[in-house]
Amino acid sequence: MGSSVKLTLYGGVNKVGGNKVLLEDNVYDVKVFIDFGINSSEFSHLKAKNPDPTKVEQLVNNHILPRDEDLPIQNLYSKHFIYDHNKYKFREKVRDCENKVDPPSNLDGILISHPHRDHYQGLSFVNRNISIYAGVVTKRIIKASSLCMPPKFENFLYGLQWTRFRTGNTINIKGMEIFPVHVDHSIPAAYGFIICTSAGIIVYSGDFRMHGPLQLMTADLIRKARELSEEKRNNIKYLICEGTHINKGAIESxxxxxxxxxxxxxxxxxxxxxxxxxxxxxxxxxxxxxxxxxxxxxxxxxxxxxxxxxxxxxxxxxxxxxxxxxxxxxxxxxxxxxxxxxxxxxxxxxxxxxxxxxxxxxxxxxxxxxxxxxxxxxxxxxxxxxxxxxxxxxxxxxxxxxxxxxxxxxxxxxxxxxxxxxxxxxxxxxxIHSSGHAKVHDLIRFVNEINPEYLIPIHTNYPEAFEKIFRNENIKIILPIREIPIEVDC
Ligand SMILES: [Zn+2]
Missing domain, CATH: 3.40.50.10710 (Metallo-hydrolase/oxidoreductase)
Structure with a gap:
């Protein structure tokens, strides 16, 4: 019998940024994306070839966003809310969108971990019927940032359906529970997610650090994951863990x-x-x-x-x-x-x-x-x-x-x-700088404290480093391949 839960990474694989993780749970009949970012280098390579993209197909053809036909999702992208900035002024486009309705989609939501563009910028293109789950301040920063960016195709967020959360809330999607917990990062309002799937608990770290002024927040994510694991008498099955600095040691703050x-x-x-x-x-x-x-x-x-x-x-x-x-x-x-x-x-x-x-x-x-x-x-x-x-x-x-x-x-x-x-x-x-990402010693601490059965590295140029660094521990490392589903073993 196949697994009831699948994880497919459409970005952030062997790369820093552009995370897009599709989680499908057949028992709960849920499909959600965790983050929907655009990788900044992939996007600037496209712009070098084609300076002014205004069509989703250009992003899809260059593997910046997943191709609709390759997904188990209908109508992921918007039919009406794609902004051609060469054709319209921003206000005209907003007026044009006022009475438009996108067709229904079977995607149950997109969870946004934090307001860095490499985690959310793909939202400009998604079907406006899809619920976007984001922290209260996360949404506020995304909105303020988009207003301060040039009024272009990739910054058009008008019409999105936001559902806001805070640490302590439970997001319930068709019975599947998701616990967002704040983490410390180089931006306020960054979260990790603990997802109680039918195949066990999956933790998504988001981007985080353990040396910043709010380092205790990252400790809260670890504590909540351990608590839920005990409460549900269920091991933490998977940790999808950022690894930007798995190659770097530095003591800084x-x-x-x-x-x-x-x-x-x-x-x-x-x-x-x-x-x-x-x-x-x-x-x-x-x-x-x-x-x-x-x-x-x-x-x-x-x-x-x-x-x-x-x-x-x-x-x-x-x-x-x-x-x-x-x-x-x-x-x-x-x-x-x-x-x-x-x-x-x-x-x-x-x-x-x-x-x-x-x-x-x-x-x-x-x-x-x-x-x-x-x-x-x-x-x-x-x-x-x-x-x-x-x-x-x-x-x-x-x-x-x-x-x-x-x-x-x-x-x-x-x-x-x-x-x-x-x-x-x-x-x-x-x-003069201190990083927004956990250095290798903090990544090791974080992984050991979460203690998952499996670990999927994301948001890193060095996923295989996790295999070597954790070779003597009882954690199986799964090196993700872009667009190839990982079946979550029950
Ligand atoms: Zn970030």
Missing amino acids: ERTVKQHLRKLFNYMLFDYFLVHYDRVNWDRFRTYVNIAKKFGWKFIITEKDAYFYNRLNMKAVYDTMKDPNIEADKDILILSQDDTKLPWKKSLNELLGKSEMTPRRISIDDLKTLEGKFFLYFASNWDYNKIKNYLPPNLRGAFICSNVDPYAEDYRFYKNKISNELFEKGIPSYR
Whole structure:
């Protein structure tokens, strides 16, 4: 008799990012995807060949998304909500979608572990009848991020049917129970899932670390998995485990980032620092703003960043997301972006119109005459290209690259290009960073504490390393093959 449960990986296999795991449970008659991300290198390779994709077929033909006909799912992709940004303006497309209804689909849901694009960006293309399960803040960050991204095909989330959860909730899909539990990562609102299938308990780690400020959250996932295993008198059958840094040992933390920055400040040799990290890395944002305050420096962000952070400040669930506070924090200056006419501009103008905030708004020309010392943050290549010609030539600056895990070749290329270009202008580069992913020693601890019968490595360039590292333990490692189902043994 065949197994009642199957797992098929459509992304994140021998690669970092782009996780898409289809879980089918015949006893519960459930089909769900766990994450539905787009791998950033695969997507940039497509864009190198074809600069402006606007059709799902282009993603499918390049194996970025699974082909509808190869799936046991009807109507996975939307018929009406695919945004051709060359044909429509964003608002026109929204209006066009208002009365549209997609055909029914037999997919019971998509669970999103956290708001990094390599875990959720495929949502832009899915049938709008499918339920999207995401954490309360996860959804909020995804929405705020999509509003801050260019209004393009791959960022169009209008019409999705969200079901929100928090740690402590149970998601029940046709009787199959799923327990989402928060984990620590380089972004707030990251979760792992414990899924009680008819063939036993399956744990999906999501992306996580055990050295960050919220490391106890990762311990909560482990504890809940062990508790459920005891309660249901059922071993943990499978662990689908991220392995970004299975090849790397390093002892680091957000605290070491702060310590290294402080050391750099001991010398007081620079007048400004150009800084780059992922906008959604809230811990990193806080670390930098705290350092700026401590030394009496200003921290400059763009209007788009201010909009993003303020939106999340306003409805902060975690206390950590109230700090830094865009409205109250006088050391944060806001760089005007006159060329942007996006919907969020209006609400930002209202915020910045408040008299006490007006002096904190500066123009790009002000950079050249700014008094006092400052950090200047850029989130993207686009922002970098805007500011690079306005850096004050009479001041001594340095670039600090503080971005998360540049595992993709093209990302490294882009970062080196910036470093080289700045060096030409007499601006040297530093790298000060701590990863969002568990290092090898923490991965070993995590796996041993979960203690599954089988382990499937995902989100890693080195899945076979798990076989070698766990060779003396009683855990069977299953190396996944993209699109080939793994039958969960009962
Ligand atoms: Zn991530």
